[in-house]
Amino acid sequence: MVTAGQAYVAEVFEKVKRANPHEVEFLQAVEEVFDSLAPVFDAYPNYIAENLLERLVEPERIISFRVPWLDDKGQVQVNRGYRVQYSSAIGPYKGGLRFHPSVTQSIIKFLGFEQIFKNSLTGLPIGGGKGGSNFDPKGKSDAEIMRFCQSFMTELQKHIGPSLDVPAGDIGVGGREIGYLFGQYKRLNGYENGVLTGKGLAYGGSLTRKEATGYGVVYFMEQMLEAKGDSLADKTAIVSGSGNVAIYAIEKLQEKGAKVVACSDSSGYIYHENGLDLAAIKQIKEVERGRIKAYLDHHPDAVFYPREEGRIWDLKADLAFPCATQNELEERDAKTLIQNGLIAIAEGANMPSTLEATKAFQKAGVLFGPAKAANAGGVAVSALEMSQNSMRLSWSFDEVDEKLYAIMKGIHQSASQAAEDFGHSGDLVVGANIAGFLKVAEAMSQQGLI
Ligand code: GLU
Numbered sequence: 001m002v003t004a005g006q007a008y009v010a011e012v013f014e015k016v017k018r019a020n021p022h023e024v025e026f027l028q029a030v031e032e033v034f035d036s037l038a039p040v041f042d043a044y045p046n047y048i049a050e051n052l053l054e055r056l057v058e059p060e061r062i063i064s065f066r067v068p069w070l071d072d073k074g075q076v077q078v079n080r081g082y083r084v085q086y087s088s089a090i091g092p093y094k095g096g097l098r099f100h101p102s103v104t105q106s107i108i109k110f111l112g113f114e115q116i117f118k119n120s121l122t123g124l125p126i127g128g129g130k131g132g133s134n135f136d137p138k139g140k141s142d143a144e145i146m147r148f149c150q151s152f153m154t155e156l157q158k159h160i161g162p163s164l165d166v167p168a169g170d171i172g173v174g175g176r177e178i179g180y181l182f183g184q185y186k187r188l189n190g191y192e193n194g195v196l197t198g199k200g201l202a203y204g205g206s207l208t209r210k211e212a213t214g215y216g217v218v219y220f221m222e223q224m225l226e227a228k229g230d231s232l233a234d235k236t237a238i239v240s241g242s243g244n245v246a247i248y249a250i251e252k253l254q255e256k257g258a259k260v261v262a263c264s265d266s267s268g269y270i271y272h273e274n275g276l277d278l279a280a281i282k283q284i285k286e287v288e289r290g291r292i293k294a295y296l297d298h299h300p301d302a303v304f305y306p307r308e309e310g311r312i313w314d315l316k317a318d319l320a321f322p323c324a325t326q327n328e329l330e331e332r333d334a335k336t337l338i339q340n341g342l343i344a345i346a347e348g349a350n351m352p353s354t355l356e357a358t359k360a361f362q363k364a365g366v367l368f369g370p371a372k373a374a375n376a377g378g379v380a381v382s383a384l385e386m387s388q389n390s391m392r393l394s395w396s397f398d399e400v401d402e403k404l405y406a407i408m409k410g411i412h413q414s415a416s417q418a419a420e421d422f423g424h425s426g427d428l429v430v431g432a433n434i435a436g437f438l439k440v441a442e443a444m445s446q447q448g449l450i
Helices: 004-019 024-043 045-049 052-057 105-121 142-156 175-189 209-226 244-255 278-287 292-298 331-339 355-363 377-391 397-421 428-447
Strands: 061-070 076-087 093-099 127-133 165-168 236-240 259-265 268-271 303-306 319-322 344-346 367-369
Touching: 004 024, 004 045, 004 052, 024 045, 024 052, 024 105, 024 355, 024 428, 045 052, 045 428, 052 428, 061 105, 061 142, 076 093, 076 105, 076 142, 076 165, 093 105, 093 175, 093 377, 105 127, 105 377, 105 397, 105 428, 127 142, 127 165, 142 175, 165 377, 209 244, 209 319, 209 344, 209 367, 209 377, 209 397, 236 244, 244 259, 244 278, 244 319, 259 292, 268 292, 278 292, 292 303, 331 355, 355 367, 367 428, 377 397, 397 428
Parallel strands: 093 127, 093 165, 236 259, 236 319, 319 344, 344 367
Antiparallel strands: 061 076, 076 127, 259 268, 268 303
16 A cells, blocks of 8 residues: 555655656655655655655755866866755755766756755754866866866855855865865955865864765764674775775774775776775875876785776675765676675765665665765764854864764764664665654744745
8 A cells, every 4th residue: 555655755756757857866866865755754744735845855046157267278168067055944055066077967966965864964053055067177287276166166156155055075176176266265255264164274174074074984884883793893895986085984994903905096996905005095196196006006916907897896895885976886786795795885975876786785684874874974074164163263183083973973873763763674774864854854844835
């Protein structure tokens, strides 16, 4: 029998599909959340009467704009910029900016939609938003990056503010880009340090922000293992990616006694049987901004597999941390990992597993930490950066790290509890979606039809 909740969720999903027919990634993110929510609407029929789901899935505002800039040859280039201000039900719009050639409205909407639930799960008062551009930072000079960021911010600054919308980094936007974006915002509006997070420590950034997403995903994994009486010590792990999330996940895993044998970039992956040398990876990626293959110059005994010649998920490991990008882990990868004895997976990237891969893991009893719970550490520390900016003080590294740990533990608890309360004990996908949704739904309901 179809319940009222199931019928309502299915009806809204049909409408979303009709209204956004080509937005594949957006529809994927929506489907994953909607799949979890029917029991909530059965328990709270007033939310059906208020048509909360159809209201929530429609962004409050989408801004799309032209970003013209001059390259080093003096030629005019044009990119498209976006900011999706998705939901301000529980606080100012909050979420990163992604600069990558794959960026489309669908990508930014999927990320913004996920961000609503992720931000709610942190327990901090931040709404959901996301932005970015199809600009490709790869191979660009510092001067080109600066001119692009200045042009991007000249438009974006009309729409953001410390109590309105607070962007941060994501793929392709790190400390350097935030610096240029902040400088341009300040030039146009005056000093307002709460308008961006992920800032440099010299001008209002928070200690531990750079490490937060990577550390957080490991803290989340630790919680999942501890709930089963297990630990990180002596586990073998693979971490995809080699950006900010991957690097600090590797750092924390090594600190906790796990052995990380592989990481990757878009050109391929490296496998180092004795365990990765993180100092070499930091040098290549953070200092030289090079390709991961250069790891072989430091360690000739490691192996590099170009993208066409193999997948990082073919390796044998106890733990997997997809920390690169959306849909990087498909059903076939999940099956290989399961066959190779995987115990648990925690998602550092946003939506790295396809829906089919997620289902395969869950069916096989692999512990699964979904992105919106497991990678919430980054945005959580961004919210702590906002607090420090408002108070005009800065906390120590350990102080922020302790708060981050407590937040990740709290997210694991609330997702586990919600899964149990709604009849899906142990399913953190359902639990994270429901726990994230409940707070937003209550806030929307109390604020009336807006
Ligand atoms: N881009 C990160 C995320 O996906 C961080 C966002 C932020 O710090 O606002 O959550």
